Amino acid sequence: MPRRDDLESILLIGSGPIVIGQACEFDYSGTQAAKVLRRHGYRVILVNSNPATIMTDPEFADATYIEPITEEVVEAIIAKERPDALLATLGGQTALNVATGLARSGVLERYGVEMIGAGLDAIERAEDRGLFKRVMEEAGLAVPRAGYARSMHEALRIVEEIGFPAMIRPSFILGGSGTGIAVDREEFLEKARHGLATSPVGEILVEESVSGWKEFELEVMRDGRDNAVIVCSIENLDPMGVHTGDSITVAPIQTLSDREYQEMRNDAIRVLQIIGVETGGSNVQFAVDPKTGRRLVIEMNPRVSRSSALASKATGFPIAKIAALLAVGFSLDEIPNDITGATPASFEPTLDYVVVKIPRFDFDKFPSAPTQLGTSMRSVGEAMAIGRTFGEALQKAVRSLENGRAGFGADRIEHSLAATGMDDLMASLVTPTPARLHAVAEVLRRGAGVNEVAARTGFDPWFVEEMAEIVATRRRIEKSPKDVEAIRLAKRHGFSDSQLGYLWNLPEEEVRSIRLSAGVTTTFKTVDTCAAEFEAQTPYMYGAFEEEDEVPPATRPRVMVLGSGPNRIGQGIEFDYCCVHASFALREAGFETVMVNCNPETVSTDYDTADRLYFEPLTVEDVLAVVEAERPESVIVQLGGQTPLNLARRLQQAGVRIAGTSPDSIDLAEDREQFSEVCRRLGIKQPPHGIAKDRIAATEIVDQVGLPVVVRPSYVLGGRKMRVIYTYDELSEYLDGLYGDVGEAELTDVPLLIDRFLESATEVDVDALFDGVELLVGGVMEHVEEAGVHSGDSACVVPPPTLSETAHKTILAHTADLARELGVLGLINIQFAVKGDEVFVLEANPRASRTIPFISKASGIPMAKLAARVMMGERLETLRTEGLLKDRSSPGFTAVKEAVMPWNRFPEQDSVLGPEMRATGEVMGIGADTGVAYAKALLAAGHKLPTEGTVFLSLADRDKAMGLAVAQAFQMLGFSLIATKGTARFLAHHAIAAEVVNKVGEGPDDTRERIEGGQVQLIVNTPRGGRARSDGQVIRHAARARGVPCVTTIQGALSVARSLRSGDGMVVAPRSLQDWHGEA
């Protein structure tokens, strides 16, 4: 069945902003699909509200809509573009849900749009858990026993039948949030009640819990001729009860015999047939009782999923690309396997290595949230590592995570457990947490038995034994410092030089030179889908310590691009976007590009993004190994965020040529003392500030600069541990937290930066590119929230709506001066705080920033591509004549970036914005004016703004003046106002009527009750400084529970008012990027 010629245009829906449970894997899949569909001559129409994605680059689709992914908007796009087909199986749950909605409401039929990939009934059979269970049982496949309940009475009746522990799943909740396992009646009553409350339809599924069983996943591909193959099998180290997204997972499956595996394989294929996924990739999850081998089907996703991305990277089999081809009629045997070139995609990849994925958590940004892992996913990213054995892969995966660990134990941080007694440690193994793996390392080091550890963790004994072997190896090494055989042994078990350095208490560099002079070097093997049975055409490599190295000879001058590692809050897809662009630009310019990264979700780790891909940890040791293998002209460190930037100095010391801005210049910008010196020289204002190396110094500096202050440890991205401090009590509290805990050793070491906090100042971001002569400003972005809210958490607008002419000029001048003075060659991002015409510099980052993708799309200037060329020595002038840089009159629209917060995953956490970044993703809104653009951005970010009703105001004193404007604005929009006493009195004083409501707990019908009673449609609540349990927190909790939008800044509130004024008629008037930029 070759290409379908009856289709001409295809609508591809993306997955929107990065949220927990739905990350950049869907940019990877969408990009693959868009690319291949266009290559086969289809007109691709694409919608995605996430500007940081590669797929939304204008060149990847014929019409690119950066618009909110809602049914209304997508319908409008369909009406405008009239696509023949809709492909929704590559855009995660978001795309699937919107598509389902459009199909149900008859929109697709009305416009004659065919759903390809998976049809409506297939999706419903898979997504409706009740229906799913029924069809599985009809087909003779076992599933956990369960029943639906709409009342506590029903819930209890069901749980009587199936017994404890029981799993509770609220219906129609996205991504497993709100699910949980109850071990006894008490817990059940609570969880069930909560579940019934949170479910939009007041329904829960009560399910037999099989937590503790082994969890497996199979990635299946099926074509229109009922040919099916298993692309990859995945085994979870953490047993059932920990979400696969939060589990350490291993590919391929290690602990099933062939018989068991083949039965599971057959079941998986049956599931696709029963559900009726016509074509494409699906993921089927199983639970297996380790005692009896009894197997249950847990769920199936009738679409490409997170696991599919992992499977693609783990095997080299491009699931998304092939799913797209199958959707347009091809069959598996008609599609060549790119890796071998000579064999078809209708086969099952076989692995001659082991892949380990470890999730990355950012709990320290949500101190109130318990770190116990459960059935609802909370990891923000993941690292994948490839090794010849499980042990090697595990150690590489741990050091890929970049949370300070050098491997499975044997590093500085292992001391943090030294004080903990064996009994406590053993006891802790029962509870799944991000720290459990290292507790396992520690107890094994202290001699705990494998069976004991396996029994407590629920890890299969086979894995624990392999872990014990790592520990045993460590003991052997410890005894023989500097011994070559010991080094060899260590390396085969995945130990890093820094671990050896720790064990032998030598500097890593010395271990390295001993190792190299002994000739123990990394050998690179190829990921080729076929265990070397066929020649591989694509150099997709991983490091190991073996007898043969497979690095193919180079043909052209090479440039290495260092990626940004696992996604984390503060460093996400935006940086991968920049790395990918660099690779594209440099390939076009005739270089051979070498990508190094360890994040399986990304486009950068797609085997055809760079000429050569090294799936390796981003540590000095691992990067240098690649450098030795590839001998690149130079290495690009300024596009992958802070990760590669932090390596720059040591890479240079090892003789590597750093492209663009030099390590010295990097330090000049990042080191506060040096930077202040530069500012002083240039006469650029900074907030009064100082640097403390210890507690006493800190207090002294605060005395000097005066409260309030903003404090943060230097050299950390995303404002980790950053606080605004209003009182000395808060200060000492903070210092306790910082110099108190050992776990944060990486933080205690670095200097503490203390700045005077500039209150109610406007923050401005600038992204610019400097080639040594010419400065190119990508854009000046004015933040919606005032300085004090992390740039990553605040919305921003370009062109700046309220910035004074003078301030604007000053900012541009400062940018030029700083770029020149710092010696930037490439990108620079500067953050300013503006009060009237007065401009302060907050910081300068000599690297790509989070906003590069946004600004590139807003301005139409390919900042990252240009930067890559500039770093390789080109002048902007040349690139202009070459056509890569087109001079354009500033586009006739306003673009707004809005941040997306993960509050729903951390219900315990107060949702107030601050200087520490907590956003997981961002969306972009484009409109003729700020109002429309902001409204679109809010809609895309998932906020449903009211058009009428009651606004509740509760303002901090410092905000009251500005608050007037807000009150007036909403009054004019016809909202009625209610406010807390102080605020109301203040408003009344200025002749604005607002009903007074009682503060929480201060009498009947208080604020909380009003909100919970649905009498409030919008909340404007600006926080009163750092006090922990303010009633503002209670209010925000109530608001979140009821889904009432809650604005925590004055500027935010004003913008909301502005956007409401523009009316949402404008909001559903989609216009393509190509059209906006006059390229349509």
Added chain:
Amino acid sequence: MSQALLVTADGAVFRGMSVGAEGMTTGEAVFNTSMTGYQEVITDPSYTGQVVVMTSPHIGNYGVSPDDDQSEAPAVSGFVMRSISRRHSNWRSHGSFTDFLQEHGVVALSEIDTRRLTRHIRDAGAQPVAMGAGVSERELTEAAAAAPRMEGRDLASGAGTSTMFVAPTDRTPRAHVVAVDLGMKRDIVRQLNRRGFTVTVVPAATTAPEILSMEPDGVFLSNGPGDPEPLLNTVNTTGDLLGEVPIFGICLGHQVLGLALGARTYKLPFGHHGGNHPVRRLSDGGIQITSQNHGFAVDLWPLAGGSAPARDGLVGRELLPDSIDTRVGRVVPTHQNLNDGTLEGLRCLDVPAFGVQYHPEAAPGPTDAVGLFDEFATLMGVTDAQA
């Protein structure tokens, strides 16, 4: 665990650890790409005289279980792994793979760069190797060079049973199958029994009259080791049986059937050994992922009086001839390997006989093709055979 070496006939040296029996062994090295089923592999008689290299790094993870044995004892000359498990873990397991290797006296190496060895075999072709602990590199080099090649050796006649025996079915008997044992895997007998066939297993040397005197409803030609060409007796026997009784051949049995029909067989560069080989059913284009283990293949072109066209791009139907006339009437290719285009199955249109090059009984590997045993039933006129 002591230091050990493996040396190939063309002189490449590999270092590892001896984890099996003492001493030295030689044999033709072949790599198997199955990710599960090491026990089925090592007990598959088709590996007689060969050193099996597992490309999957961890071996022994889930131990061993009697149910997975494909024969009395391993027939391999040696076994090579990257990492043998220190501990096995699985509810089905009866013991560790290491003990299994020791008990059966298999010379086995671990800690070998199996990927390097696999690439070497792929590029330099299947060839003898010598391996063991406590043996000098020179001795091994000589032993490897001196070791016999597979071509022209009759390994199969001795690989199977030497005395006839009956494997009864526990279902209501529906048919009687005589299986010519060239080194038959137990799961084949299981599949036949499961369909209600009483199976009489006879030695390779059994003649056509002897077989027919047992009044079989069908004759099965089993899998087995090595080169089919030297198996003249079995080939002649098969020739005599063609048209007399329904015949089904698997792997070596399929090759024997091919020879009996007048086709030729030849050695593949490094064979097919694994569980992920895509095979196209030519009748409807359907694809099955199959379990395979063979170093030789059947070539129908000489019989068709032509030769295979050059291949470009993905495998196409044109790489195989259409219907061919033989002394027993028309023969057609029925299955094709999508990796290299080789013949994976053939069928006689005028007499009841067919064969496949791959393993519908799997063990190890995907069971996509298990339906072929039902086709055999149909061929014997048994319609209600249900596994």
